[in-house]
Amino acid sequence: MREMARAEVLLDWYDRHARDLPWRVSPARRKAGEMPDPYRVWLSEVMLQQTTVAAVKSYYERFTALWPTVGDLAAAPDAQVMGEWAGLGYYARARNLLKCARVVTKEHDGVFPTTRDGLQALPGIGPYTAAAISAIAYDRPEVVVDGNVERVMARLHAVQTPLPAAKSELTEAAAALTPDIRPGDYAQAVMDLGATICTPKNPACGICPWRGPCAARAQGIAADLPRKSPKKAKPTRHGIAYVVRRADGAWLLEQRPDKGLLGGMLGWPGTDWNEAPAPAPPLDTDWERLPEEARHTFTHFHLRLEVCIARVPTGAEPARGTFLTPREFRPSDLPTVMRKVFNLAQSVLS
C-alpha cells in the first residue's frame, strides 16, 4: 500500500494521543461501539465557544451534576442557570442554552436533531457547533471548522490571505480532507492537533503528524500563520457602581436587562459606562467613595469603575434593585466585573 491518506495519518496519531476530556468518548471506547451523549456534546461545545478547556472543565462537571439530562436543564429556573454560568463569560450563551434546552425538550421529545441543518436551527448553535455535534455525537461526515482547523489548514497550505477573508478558502481545504470513516474522531483529532501541536505560538512542528505535507513548515513560516486583519484599539469607559448594605446584612442588587452586555446577570446598581469621566454620585453626603477603582477589560473596551458604598437601615425602600439576604446572595452568582466590585466593597462593609 502507498502512503496513508492524510486523514488516516491524523486518526492514527489521535488513537495514541487523544486527550482525556470529561465530555469525550475515547477512540478506544468509540471503536468498542460506545456513542457520546448528544446532550453532553452540545453542552461542552457551547461552553467551549471562545473559551479554553481549562476554564470549561469545572463548569461542565457542575452543570452535568445539577442537570444530567436536557429535560432537567430545561426545567431549571433561569436565575439558577445564569448564576451557575457566572464567571464563564459570553452570557448570551447561557440564555440561548436554556432556550435551546426548552425547544429540544418540548418540540423534539428531548432528542437533539442529528443533521447539521436541524441543529443549526436551534438557539446558540451556529455553523461550527452544528457540524461538531453532528460529527461527534452522531458520527456523521460533517466539515467541522473552528479556529483550530482554520489555523491548521492555513499552515498546511501556507495560506497568506488574512482572516476573516480566508475563511471560505480554509473551509474548502478542510472539506477536501474530511474522511467518511470515523468523522467524529477526525473532527476531534484536528482540534486536538491545533490545541496541542499546531498551537498559535511556538508550534511543535517537529512532532506533528502532518509535518511531511505542511507547506508552512517547509517555508519556515508556520508561526506566522494564519495572518489576521489588524484589530481596533479598545477605548476606556468610566462609571460608578453603588454597593448598598442594609443593617440586617442584605445587599442591594439588580438583575440586568436581558439584552446587551452581561444581559440577564446579577449586578450592582450603577451609572451607564461612558468614555467621559463618571458623574458625581447623587446625595453625595450619603456615599463613601472607595479609594480604589475596579478595573476590568471586556472584549471591546476597558472599564474603570468607581465604587461608592452606603449603609442603610432595615426597612429602607430602594429606588431600584432588590435586597438579597446573605442566605439568598451567592457572590459566585456575579459576573467577574461585579465580583471585583464586591471584593473591594466587602472589606469595608462586612
Place this chain on the structure above:
DNA sequence: CAGGCGTGGGC
C-alpha cells in the same frame, strides 16, 4: 460584514 459580546492565562 463588522461589531458586540467575557474571561483568565501566557508571554
Place this chain on the structure above:
DNA sequence: TGCCCAAGCCT
C-alpha cells in the same frame, strides 16, 4: 503591564 489568544454566535 498590556496585548494576544481560546472548540463562535447573533444582528
